[in-house]
Amino acid sequence: MSALEPVLNTLDNNLDKSLERLFDLLKIKSISTDPAFKSECRRAAEWLAADLKSIGFEASVRDTPGHPMVVGHHEGPGADAPHVLFYGHYDVQPVDPLNLWDHDPFEPAIKDVGNGRKILTGRGTSDDKGQLMTFVEACRAYKEVHGKLPVKISILFEGEEESGSPSLKPFLDAHRDELKADFALVCDTGMWDGETPAISVGLRGLVGEEIVIKAADRDLHSGMFGGAAANPIRILTKILADIHDENGAVTIPGFYDGVEETPTQILQMWKGLDATPENFLGPVGLSIPSGEKGRSLLELIWARPTAEFNGITGGYTGQGFKTVIAAEASAKVSFRLVHKQNPAKIREAFRAFVRERVPADCSVEFHEHGASPAIQLSYESPLLSKAKNALSDEWPKPAVLIAMGGSIPIVGDFQRMLGMESLLVGFGLEDDRIHSPNEKYELTSFHKGQRSWARILDALATPGKV
Amino acid sequence: MSALEPVLNTLDNNLDKSLERLFDLLKIKSISTDPAFKSECRRAAEWLAADLKSIGFEASVRDTPGHPMVVGHHEGPGADAPHVLFYGHYDVQPVDPLNLWDHDPFEPAIKDVGNGRKILTGRGTSDDKGQLMTFVEACRAYKEVHGKLPVKISILFEGEEESGSPSLKPFLDAHRDELKADFALVCDTGMWDGETPAISVGLRGLVGEEIVIKAADRDLHSGMFGGAAANPIRILTKILADIHDENGAVTIPGFYDGVEETPTQILQMWKGLDATPENFLGPVGLSIPSGEKGRSLLELIWARPTAEFNGITGGYTGQGFKTVIAAEASAKVSFRLVHKQNPAKIREAFRAFVRERVPADCSVEFHEHGASPAIQLSYESPLLSKAKNALSDEWPKPAVLIAMGGSIPIVGDFQRMLGMESLLVGFGLEDDRIHSPNEKYELTSFHKGQRSWARILDALATPGKV
Numbered sequence: 001m002s003a004l005e006p007v008l009n010t011l012d013n014n015l016d017k018s019l020e021r022l023f024d025l026l027k028i029k030s031i032s033t034d035p036a037f038k039s040e041c042r043r044a045a046e047w048l049a050a051d052l053k054s055i056g057f058e059a060s061v062r063d064t065p066g067h068p069m070v071v072g073h074h075e076g077p078g079a080d081a082p083h084v085l086f087y088g089h090y091d092v093q094p095v096d097p098l099n100l101w102d103h104d105p106f107e108p109a110i111k112d113v114g115n116g117r118k119i120l121t122g123r124g125t126s127d128d129k130g131q132l133m134t135f136v137e138a139c140r141a142y143k144e145v146h147g148k149l150p151v152k153i154s155i156l157f158e159g160e161e162e163s164g165s166p167s168l169k170p171f172l173d174a175h176r177d178e179l180k181a182d183f184a185l186v187c188d189t190g191m192w193d194g195e196t197p198a199i200s201v202g203l204r205g206l207v208g209e210e211i212v213i214k215a216a217d218r219d220l221h222s223g224m225f226g227g228a229a230a231n232p233i234r235i236l237t238k239i240l241a242d243i244h245d246e247n248g249a250v251t252i253p254g255f256y257d258g259v260e261e262t263p264t265q266i267l268q269m270w271k272g273l274d275a276t277p278e279n280f281l282g283p284v285g286l287s288i289p290s291g292e293k294g295r296s297l298l299e300l301i302w303a304r305p306t307a308e309f310n311g312i313t314g315g316y317t318g319q320g321f322k323t324v325i326a327a328e329a330s331a332k333v334s335f336r337l338v339h340k341q342n343p344a345k346i347r348e349a350f351r352a353f354v355r356e357r358v359p360a361d362c363s364v365e366f367h368e369h370g371a372s373p374a375i376q377l378s379y380e381s382p383l384l385s386k387a388k389n390a391l392s393d394e395w396p397k398p399a400v401l402i403a404m405g406g407s408i409p410i411v412g413d414f415q416r417m418l419g420m421e422s423l424l425v426g427f428g429l430e431d432d433r434i435h436s437p438n439e440k441y442e443l444t445s446f447h448k449g450q451r452s453w454a455r456i457l458d459a460l461a462t463p464g465k466v
Numbered sequence: 467m468s469a470l471e472p473v474l475n476t477l478d479n480n481l482d483k484s485l486e487r488l489f490d491l492l493k494i495k496s497i498s499t500d501p502a503f504k505s506e507c508r509r510a511a512e513w514l515a516a517d518l519k520s521i522g523f524e525a526s527v528r529d530t531p532g533h534p535m536v537v538g539h540h541e542g543p544g545a546d547a548p549h550v551l552f553y554g555h556y557d558v559q560p561v562d563p564l565n566l567w568d569h570d571p572f573e574p575a576i577k578d579v580g581n582g583r584k585i586l587t588g589r590g591t592s593d594d595k596g597q598l599m600t601f602v603e604a605c606r607a608y609k610e611v612h613g614k615l616p617v618k619i620s621i622l623f624e625g626e627e628e629s630g631s632p633s634l635k636p637f638l639d640a641h642r643d644e645l646k647a648d649f650a651l652v653c654d655t656g657m658w659d660g661e662t663p664a665i666s667v668g669l670r671g672l673v674g675e676e677i678v679i680k681a682a683d684r685d686l687h688s689g690m691f692g693g694a695a696a697n698p699i700r701i702l703t704k705i706l707a708d709i710h711d712e713n714g715a716v717t718i719p720g721f722y723d724g725v726e727e728t729p730t731q732i733l734q735m736w737k738g739l740d741a742t743p744e745n746f747l748g749p750v751g752l753s754i755p756s757g758e759k760g761r762s763l764l765e766l767i768w769a770r771p772t773a774e775f776n777g778i779t780g781g782y783t784g785q786g787f788k789t790v791i792a793a794e795a796s797a798k799v800s801f802r803l804v805h806k807q808n809p810a811k812i813r814e815a816f817r818a819f820v821r822e823r824v825p826a827d828c829s830v831e832f833h834e835h836g837a838s839p840a841i842q843l844s845y846e847s848p849l850l851s852k853a854k855n856a857l858s859d860e861w862p863k864p865a866v867l868i869a870m871g872g873s874i875p876i877v878g879d880f881q882r883m884l885g886m887e888s889l890l891v892g893f894g895l896e897d898d899r900i901h902s903p904n905e906k907y908e909l910t911s912f913h914k915g916q917r918s919w920a921r922i923l924d925a926l927a928t929p930g931k932v
Contacts, residue, residue, distance in 0.1 A: 204689065208787045217751035222774045223670065223872020226802050227757035227766035229747060233775035233797075234710065234756070241707030244700065281695060285683035287827040290700070291693035300693035308688045309699035310790050315777035316798060321674045321835035323800055323872075324776050331699075332782060334789055336692050361753040369787035406689020406789070 003146060004458040010141040011450045018137045018450065019110070019120075021051065025090070025129050026108040026122050032067055032091035033163045041067040041159045044090040048157050055140045057155065064167035067091060067159030071178070074139070076152030082460050083152040085181035085420065087410055088132030088188065089161035092124040093435045100437035110443065118443040125441035127434035131187045131426050132157065134449030138457060141450070150461030154181055158410075161188075165409065172417045180418045183383060185456075186411060190428035192273060192400050194442065197391040197452065200424035201377040201384065202302060202403030203411055205337035207346050208369030211236070211354055212330040213314075215362045220325040230362050232329040233314045239357045240331060243307050247293045250307045250335075252353045258340030262303045263379055269400055270298040302403030306336045332369070336405065343371035372412050377421055383460075387423055390455035394448055427452070469612060470924040476607040477916045484603045484916065485576070485586075487517065491556070491595050492574040492588050498533055498557035499629045507533040507625045510556045514623050521606045523621065530633035533557060533625030537644070540605070542618030548926050549618040551647035551886065553876055554598030554654065555627035558590040559901045566903035576909065584909040591907035593900035597653045597892055598623065600915030604923060607916070616927035620647055624876075627654075631875065638883045646884045649849060651922075652877060656894035658739060658866050660908065663857040663918065666890035667843040667850065668768060668869030669877055671803035673812050674835030677702070677820055678796040679780075681828045686791040696828050698795040699780045705823045706797060709773050713759045716773045716801075718819045724806030728769045729845055735866055736764040768869030772802045798835070802871065809837035838878050843887055849926075853889055856921035860914055893918070 011018075030044035031037040045061045045068045052059035052072040059072035070090070076083065095105040103109065108122035120130060142149055156179060160167055172179060192198040213232040220229050245251050275298050277289050291300035300306075314329025316322035335346055351366055358364045377384055379401070391399035404424075411422045427445035428434065477484075496510035497503040511527045511534045518525035518538040525538035536556070542549065561571040569575065574588035586596060608615055622645060626633055638645060658664040679698040686695050711717050741764050743755050757766035766772075780795025782788035801812055817832055824830045843850055845867070857865035870890075877888045893911035894900065 206689075206789070208789070210787070215752065216747075220750060221872065222772075222776060222800060223672075223802065223870070224767065225750070226774045226800075226871060227770055227772040228743075228755050228763055229750065229752055230754065230756045231774055233778050234706070237703040237706040237775065237778070238710075240700070240703040244704075277694075281682075281827070284686060284691070284695065285827075286681065286695055288696065288825055289694050290696045290825070297694055301691065304693055306688075306693040308692045308697055308789075308791060309703065309781065310688060310788060311781035311783045311792070312699050312703070312795065313779050313783040315775065317777045317779040317796075321676070321798055321800070322776060323672070323674070323774075325774060326777070329778065330783075332787055334688060334692075334787070336689065359754055359756075361747070361751075404689070405692060406687060 002458075003150070004455060006145045007138075007141045007454045007458070008451050010145050011137065011447070011454060014137075014141065015447055018133070019446070022120070022130060022133045022446070023108045025133065026124050027106055029106050030091050030124075030159065031094050032160050033094055038067070041091060045070050045157070045159055048090055051136065052155060055136070055143050059155070062171070064171055066167045069159065069167070069171055070155070070157035071175075072155040074149050074153045077148055077150060077461070081151050083154065083181040084460065085154045085156060085179060085184045086135050087156050087158070087184055087186050088135070089128050089158040090132070091159045091162050092127065092129070093162050095123050095437070097437065102438055105439070119440040120443060120446060121438065121440050123439055125439055126428045126432035127439065128161070128188055130441040130446055131428060131449070134427060134446060135185070135187060135453045137450040138453035141454060142457060150457045154179060168410070169413060169417065172413055176418060181420060184414045184420050184422040186408070186422045186424050187426045188408065188410075189424045189426035190430065190432075191426070191445070192402060194429060194444070195396040197395045197399040197425070197427070198402045199384065199387055199391070199399060200404050201379065201401045202338065203375040203407050204305070204403075204405055205341065205343060205372045205374035206407060207335040207337065207343045207350075207371045208332070209334070209347060209350060210330060210332045210367040210369055212328055212365040212367070213358065213362060214328045214365065216325065216327050219327050222323040222325045225325055229325050230359055231325050232362065233326060235358060235362060236312070236314065236329045236331055239354055240309055240333070242357065243353075248290065249292050250305065252307070252349050254349045255305065255346065257345070258342060259305060260339045262299060266379060266401060267296065267299060270302070271296060273298060273400060301405040303338055305338050305341055308334050308336070310334050337374045339374055339376050341374060343373055347371065372407055375411050375415060377423070383423055386459040387425060387456050390459040391425070391452055394452045394455055425452070425456070469616070470921060472611045473604075473607045473920045473924070474917050476611050477603060477913070477920060480603070480607065481913055484599070485912070488586070488596060488599045488912070489574045491599065492590050493572055495572050496557050496590075496625065497560050498626050499560055504533070507557060511536050511623070511625055514556055517602065518621060521602070521609050525621070528637070530637055532633045535625065535633070535637055536621070536623035537641075538621040540615050540619045543614055543616065543927070547617050549620065549647040550926065551620045551622060551645055551650045552601050553622050553624070553650055553652045554601070555594045555624040556598070557625045557628050558593065558595070559628050561589050561903070563903065568904055571905070585906040586909055586912060587904065587906050589905055591905055592894045592898035593905065594627070594654055596907040596912055597894065597915070600893060600912060601651070601653060601919045603916040604919035607920060608923060616923045620645060634876070635879060635883065638879055642884060647886060650880045650886050650888040652874070652888045652890050653892045654874065655890045655892035656896065656898075657892070657911070658868060660895060660910070661862040663861045663865040663891070663893070664868045665850065665853055665857070665865060666870050667845065667867045668804065669841040669873050670771070670869075670871055671807065671809060671838045671840035672873060673801040673803065673809045673837045674798070675800070675813060675816060676796060676798045676833040676835060678794055678831040678833070679824065679828060680794045680831065682791065682793050685793050688789040688791045691791055695791050696825055697791050698828065699792060701824060701828060702778070702780065702795045702797055705820055706775055706799070708823065709819075714757050716771065718773070718815050720815045721771065721812065723811070724808060725771060726805045728765060732845060732867060733762065733765060736762060736768070739764060739866060767871040769804055771804050771807055774800050774802070776800050803840045805840055805842050807840060809839055813837065838873060841877050841881060841888075843889070849889060852925040853891060853922050856925040857891070857918055860918045860921055891918070891922070
């Protein structure tokens with residue numbers, strides 16, 4: 001019999017107890033954005049530290065200028081075992097508007113919704129207390145069965161994720177040596193659907209830029225000056241229109257440097273996900289993908305870079321009409337980056353592209369609004385194939401490797417500050433209503449999530465470099 | 467001796483008395499926008515009616531829902547004499563900020579500014595009491611010398627020009643038969659410079675249009691949807707950028723229908739005016755004409771149509787950055803029209819041009835913001851050559867035929883409602899500070915303006931169809 005089998009059995013047998021523990025944690029009102037709940041946040045941190053200690057972790061609550069961190073460490077079976085850092089957050093979103101909840105958000109419950117399906121209801125069930133406890137329960141069962149853990153495990157629980165993580169970077173910076181592991185496990189993501197687990201292997205990066213085109217030194221009357229004076233809205237719209245060619249590709253020289261073609265088998269896998277334009281765009285009232293022609297919808301949002309115009313303004317924008325030629329016009333432009341695109345180079349290429357198109361008697365100002373490279377786990381990584389197989393063993397359908405169109409700051413921080421890649425696995429579903437009234441988590445997610453982590457930890461412990 | 471010579475002599479001899487009359491009118495505080503001056507407006511109207519009566523006009527003050535009109539009629543020398551309608555306005559702009567005036571705005575004075583130059587100071591000296599009295603004085607002198615006027619003259623003085631002329635159209639409509647003449651004389655314009663009189667022969671028309679591009683039914687996150695969802699700002703900027711080609715010409719099919727080439731001799735005359743891009747654009751901080759390449763600056767603003775973008779807005783336009791793909795974006799677009807361009811056809815052509823460029827899963831809404839055709843006096847008109855010669859006889863430099871980039875509503879009203887063309891002649895100068903503190907009018911403008919009208923009336927009376 002494998003080492004895994006009795007761990008899975010223990011998880012099955014202890015499900016009720018694990019729910020009791022989760023409910024204890026869920027009852028703590030750890031809303032990080034509201035100072036009124038400061039002591040509740042600390043109570044959640046203390047509850048977690050105590051729980052980790054009960055499993056044998058060397059765990060403690062660490063003060064920060066904001067809400068405390070919880071850090072725990074547990075030895076692995078030997079010196080050459082992999083070392084993983086698990087990240088989660090114990091703080092939750094506010095619960096307003098309270099009248100839209102069907103029940104007290106801090107009185108968690110199990111609800112039978114028919115067809116054999118049960119859900120856990122309450123604030124934090126899915127985001128992120130339910131998710132992080134799947135991992136803790138897997139550790140507990142492993143320890144209970146084998147007296148030790150299959151790999152060396154460090155844990156970092158944050159209490160400010162819902163309020164912008166102001167203390168996170170300074171904390172990582174001050175504890176680099178303590179927190180650095182071979183890789184991180186981040187459980188703040190979701191499944192593809194209720195039967196299909198998912199691993200996020202790519203997160204797009206971002207360059208944000210604001211441009212202000214300046215023409216005359218004052219607003220002009222379009223009757224008197226129209227046809228003579230440069231119109232900054234015309235200059236701006238011409239520049240923005242030049243950024244995409246007729247096939248939806250970005251025309252800025254060098255923009256695609258560092259963009260890699262996604263492996264054929266991954267594209268095939270994505271095709272199997274049936275994310276048609278109708279499925280994906282229909283719910284927001286659209287139907288035609290706007291990006292590069294000849295690429296599938298999922299490739300467009302997961303593995304291709306974009307140029308988006310997030311805001312534009314100039315001239316008279318109020319009610320009615322004013323025949324004015326404005327002195328200036330501005331736009332906020334962002335680029336989503338993939339693979340090895342270099343944010344600094346993209347910004348410079350964009351600025352050069354704009355400057356070339358500004359008439360000699362006009363000028364342009366640039367304002368920087370953030371930059372972060374994309375994150376891409378190698379499709380060849382053994383870590384990935386081990387996790388993928390482990391998840392596929394647990395769920396009705398094989399695990400899929402997906403990507404995310406946006407960024408998850410913690411993953412970038414781990415990479416940049418600790419030189420550590422992250423494996424993004426979670427069991428949330430799209431309809432979990434995180435951040436909204438009536439947040440829920442599937443009982444299946446909680447139960448099979450625990451079993452999934454047990455399988456992943458087991459896989460990581462087996463020989464083979466990760 | 468001609469009929470004209472003694473009239474001119476009389477004007478010279480009566481200059482002091484004409485100034486006394488003007489100052490009496492200037493002292494009346496006929497500010498039309500401020501209800502506190504309602505009775506002053508009526509007093510100005512009554513003063514003018516009485517003055518016209520003293521010359522032999524059948525004149526009266528006519529009530530309107532706002533400030534009254536003054537209407538006067540005077541027979542000409544015979545049944546086949548031309549009939550002209552002279553238009554002016556007796557209301558003036560408010561005088562705030564009062565502390566920026568060098569003197570009481572309603573205590574007019576003659577000021578010697580050196581080099582033999584004298585100016586008349588006070589609110590309304592240039593806009594429009596000083597100007598309208600140049601015409602009245604010419605009539606008075608003609609009557610005094612010859613006992614009759616050289617042509618049949620009707621006069622319309624309005625008291626709401628500075629407050630949007632709300633009563634004008636209803637009044638014209640109710641008095642079509644009474645006010646219809648062979649043509650109108652409008653004196654609310656200026657000279658090219660202190661030595662060069664000008665006649666405005668063209669006024670550009672206008673079509674105003676607002677377009678709203680609608681994409682998704684809600685704002686979207688650009689990380690999640692960027693590359694997949696249509697971005698209305700991108701669609702809008704592409705449409706607007708398509709409107710001008712690389713030579714600055716408008717690409718909307720049919721846009722130039724009805725646009726005529728300006729006669730070579732007129733273009734030559736305009737070249738002589740030395741309105742270089744440096745002279746015209748320099749004062750507002752620009753130097754390069756933005757319109758169709760290969761056309762002079764004056765042709766661009768006087769005789770060529772334009773497409774201008776007067777306002778644009780969409781997405782996030784506040785401080786900082788928001789990675790949003792907006793649900794909609796909108797722009798206010800206006801077209802300045804010349805010659806025989808048809809406003810309704812231009813609007814339809816523009817709408818078709820836009821619709822063609824909106825993706826099938828997006829939509830566009832149009833909002834109409836006014837339409838008026840251009841006004842263009844034929845360069846061949848005998849009226850024009852008579853007035854031009856008369857002015858050239860009076861001033862140091864020959865009169866120039868100019869145009870105006872914007873519209874003067876009264877001219878359009880006369881054309882549309884009374885089927886009557888207007889001759890636009892005035893003696894204001896660019897530095898008259900109309901609408902501002904320290905408004906002034908050159909004594910030369912007032913004196914030679916009277917003489918100019920005497921010459922024009924004399925020319926109109928001589929045989930030859932106008």
